[in-house]
Amino acid sequence: xxxxxxxxxxxxxxxxxxxxxxxxxxxxxxxxxxxxxxxxxxxxxxxxxxxxxxxxxxxxxxxxxxxxxxxxxxxxxxxxxxxxxxxxxxxxxxxxxxxxxxxxxxxxxxxxxxxxxxxxxxxxxxxxxxxxxxxxxxxxxxxxxxxxxxxxxxxxxxxxxxxxxxxxxxxxxxxxxxxxxxxxxxxxxxxxxxxxxxxxxxxxxxxxxxxxxxxxxxxxxxxxxxxxxxxxxxxxxxxxxxxxxxxxxxxxxxxxxxxxxxxxxxxxxxxxxxxxxxxxxxxxxxxxxxxxxxxxxxxxxxxxxxxxxxxxxxxxxxxxxxxxxxxxxxxxxxxxxxxxxxxxxxxxxxxxxxxxxxxxxxxxxxxxxxxxxxxxxxxxxxxxxxxxxxxxxxxxxxxxxxxxxxxxxxxxxxxxxxxxxxxxx
Ligand code: NAD
Numbered sequence: 001x002x003x004x005x006x007x008x009x010x011x012x013x014x015x016x017x018x019x020x021x022x023x024x025x026x027x028x029x030x031x032x033x034x035x036x037x038x039x040x041x042x043x044x045x046x047x048x049x050x051x052x053x054x055x056x057x058x059x060x061x062x063x064x065x066x067x068x069x070x071x072x073x074x075x076x077x078x079x080x081x082x083x084x085x086x087x088x089x090x091x092x093x094x095x096x097x098x099x100x101x102x103x104x105x106x107x108x109x110x111x112x113x114x115x116x117x118x119x120x121x122x123x124x125x126x127x128x129x130x131x132x133x134x135x136x137x138x139x140x141x142x143x144x145x146x147x148x149x150x151x152x153x154x155x156x157x158x159x160x161x162x163x164x165x166x167x168x169x170x171x172x173x174x175x176x177x178x179x180x181x182x183x184x185x186x187x188x189x190x191x192x193x194x195x196x197x198x199x200x201x202x203x204x205x206x207x208x209x210x211x212x213x214x215x216x217x218x219x220x221x222x223x224x225x226x227x228x229x230x231x232x233x234x235x236x237x238x239x240x241x242x243x244x245x246x247x248x249x250x251x252x253x254x255x256x257x258x259x260x261x262x263x264x265x266x267x268x269x270x271x272x273x274x275x276x277x278x279x280x281x282x283x284x285x286x287x288x289x290x291x292x293x294x295x296x297x298x299x300x301x302x303x304x305x306x307x308x309x310x311x312x313x314x315x316x317x318x319x320x321x322x323x324x325x326x327x328x329x330x331x332x333x334x335x336x337x338x339x340x341x342x343x344x345x346x347x348x349x350x351x352x353x354x355x356x357x358x359x360x361x362x363x364x365x366x367x368x369x370x371x372x373x374x375x376x377x378x379x380x381x382x383x384x385x386x387x388x389x390x391x392x393x394x395x396x397x398x399x400x401x402x403x404x405x406x407x408x409x410x411x412x413x414x415x416x417x418x419x420x421x422x423x424x425x
Contacts, residue, residue, distance in 0.1 A: 003082035003306055009332045011085075014408030017399050023425050024416045028088070031081055033057040037127035039105070041120045044113050051107050051120055055128045057137055058084035058100040061418040062092055064135055065101030066356060068142025068182075069124075069149075075104035079306075083142075086327055087356065090349040092411035094388040096360050101137050103128070109144050121149050122156040129160050134178035134367065140359050141182040143305070150183045178366035181359035190362035192377035193355075198233035199378055200354015201325050202240070203385035204346060205299075208321075211393075214298070215241075222246035222297040222319070224253070224289070225304030226266070226275050229325040229352065233301055234262035246292055248304075252276045253292035254284030293317060302329035309334045317343060324348040339402050347404035349411065350392050357384050 008029055015025045035055040043049050054077055057065040067087035070080070080102050088100025105124055109117055131137060141150060157179045161167035167176060174188070183189040192199070209216070219242050223230045226247045234244050243259040251274035254260075260282050268278035279286050287295065293313060300319035302308055306328035309317060314334035322338070323346040324330065330338070330345060338345055358377055365371050372380075388410075396406035419425050 002078035003328060004078045004085070006328065006332055007082045007085045010404065010408055011412070013332075014405050014412055017401055017405055018409045018413065020412055021416065021425065024412065024419060027061075027419060027424070028059065028085065028412065028415070031056050031058040031084060032060065033131065034077070034081070035128055035131060036077070037124070039120060039123040039127055041116060041123055043116055051105055051124075053103070053105040053124045053127060054080045055103040055131065055137070055139075056080045056084040056101060057131065058102075059088040059415070060099035060137075061415055061422060061424070062088075062099050063097035064099060064133075065137035066091060066098040066140070066359065067100055067102035068140040069103035069105070069145050070142040071105050071107050071109045071144040071149075073106060073108040075106050080104045082306075083327060086349055088415065089408060089411040090353045090356060092414040093349050093392065093407050094353045094357055094384050095391075095414060096357055096384070098138075098356065098360055101139070102142070103139055104142075117149070118152050121152045125153050125156045126160065129157065132157075132179060134176060134363060138178060138359070138363060139180050140356070145182075147182055147184040147189060150180050150189075151187045153180045154183055154187060174366055174369040178363040181362040183362070188362070188366050190358055190365055190377055191372060191374035192381070193358045193362060194228075195232045195236070196358035196377070196381060197229045197325060197352050197355035198236050200357065200381060200385045201233055201301075201323055201346075201351045202236045203354070203382055204351055204389045205237075205323060207386060207389045207393075208344075208346065217241045217243070219243065219299060220245045220259075220297045221299045221301060222255075222292060222295060223262075223301045223303060224248050224292060224308060224329075225302065225326060226269060227303065229355075230301060230303030231262065231266050231269075233303060233325060235266070238262050242299075245297060246287075246295055247275050248287075248289055248292045249275050250289075250304075252289055253287045254279055254282075255287055255292070255295055256282060256284050258283070260284065299323060302326050304329065307331055309338070311337070314338055315341070317341075319343065322346065323351050325352045327352065335402065335404060345402065345404060347407050350388055350403070350407045353388060354381055354385060357381055 084102035091098040303325035311333035314337035
């Protein structure tokens with residue numbers, strides 16, 4: 001089943017629960033615009049190579065399309081469509097005025113030199129420049145794309161705006177800076193963006209902890225995907241007293257019976273390329289990626305890629321609760337198995353929405369040309385995440401459904417409101 005089919009299934013489930021107008025459901029099933037481009041790149045050896053790129057604009061009923069750009073050799077249109085639809089849903093779960101979009105380039109960026117990567121990025125932005133902009137469609141980082149890549153994007157976009165005559169003075173730069181978020185601080189990024197995804201997940205987890213009455217010190221956490229999102233999550237949770245007892249990356253995982261210090265593990269990973277090479281440093285036991293997901297713990301944080309918990313392994317998951325920082329890590333079939341086992345899943349579209357929320361803050365700061373402190377950004381994030389959680393929990397109780405179904409219900413009801421406000425239906 002393609003990732004987009006998973007998304008459609010999730011929409012279908014929520015639509016049935018809430019008796020959604022079939023026309024609203026149909027609008028959500030059809031992305032508004034799909035752009036496919038071929039990007040010519042002059043390689044370092046003088047040859048010309050063409051890369052396939054996508055931008056899917058799923059919906060802009062609530063505001064400009066918003067969503068990251070993924071550089072990966074396995075990116076395909078179905079994946080980008082799914083990710084763009086999830087962005088529409090995610091923004092609405094937390095009630096921010098943005099729609100959903102997503103982009104991707106079929107490339108293994110590790111095989112490119114820095115110069116080739118820069119030329120590819122600039123070429124992609126030239127190819128889609130007409131359909132993006134601070135009030136139209138705002139890309140951001142995703143898997144394998146970095147703040148440096150976002151800086152190239154804004155630089156290329158400003159260049160294009162100078163060429164078209166829309167940008168005539170440096171003083172006007174800020175009006176176009178919001179074309180992309182996740183930039184470095186020197187180029188208009190927002191303080192707090194680097195930790196926002198994980199921090200948002202922590203804010204939601206704090207609410208769950210209050211409700212369920214669990215204490216961090218007695219709570220064992222395993223992190224699948226010790227990257228940007230997962231690595232920061234581990235650090236934030238350790239600071240709150242949670243025990244980090246497992247971590248993994250694409251090469252495999254480590255289990256720490258006595259817990260580990262994620263800050264030290266991150267430093268070790270940076271030095272030795274993968275967490276598994278840090279086993280002797282911190283007394284970790286090596287496990288495969290499959291075994292890590294099946295290890296007993298209180299909270300399993302999924303922060304790697306999509307489709308990690310599926311029909312074949314869901315039954316073996318021994319965590320008491322799952323929190324999804326990755327997009328789409330649990331398939332619909334796995335959801336049903338987990339629900340039957342009584343394992344609560346805090347869904348991606350709520351748990352990782354702190355990232356897009358602080359991206360929205362970055363757009364606001366760029367437009368105003370006024371920058372906030374990290375404390376301000378994270379303080380403004382808190383009530384948005386708490387309100388998102390309350391709305392989702394309220395619908396889960398009202399409809400007696402899972403948190404994922406409730407998150408979709410919450411989002412679809414808000415999107416329906418926007419569609420009707422605009423007179424589309
Ligand atoms: P990243 O590339 O920094 O980290 C991903 C990590 O997962 C890497 O360490 C990689 O080695 C590991 N990994 C890959 N396959 C794995 C496997 N099979 N088992 C275990 N680990 C594996 O990416 P990221 O920015 O942290 O994003 C991770 C996920 O979170 C993605 O789904 C992304 O869309 C989602 N997300 C990230 C953000 C953000 O702000 N970074 C925001 C929202 C959603």
